[in-house]
Amino acid sequence: MDRRTWVAEIPAIPGCYALMLTREEALHELSAVFKMIAEYSQKGIPLPADSTEIVNA
Numbered sequence: 001m002d003r004r005t006w007v008a009e010i011p012a013i014p015g016c017y018a019l020m021l022t023r024e025e026a027l028h029e030l031s032a033v034f035k036m037i038a039e040y041s042q043k044g045i046p047l048p049a050d051s052t053e054i055v056n057a
Helices: 023-043
Strands: 006-009 017-020
Touching: 006 023, 017 023
Parallel strands: none
Antiparallel strands: 006 017
16 A cells, blocks of 8 residues: 655744645645634734654654
């Protein structure tokens, strides 16, 4: 079985990426990030600090 995946990332936000089975799914996942950024901006809330954690299972 072919298990290729797509990665979509926002380079300006360290650690912000989506790893999905299709290109469309990966881009859709990041659309939630853009919505969150817009909401934070409208409410005057600063974006959270980077807290990337690398886990190897």
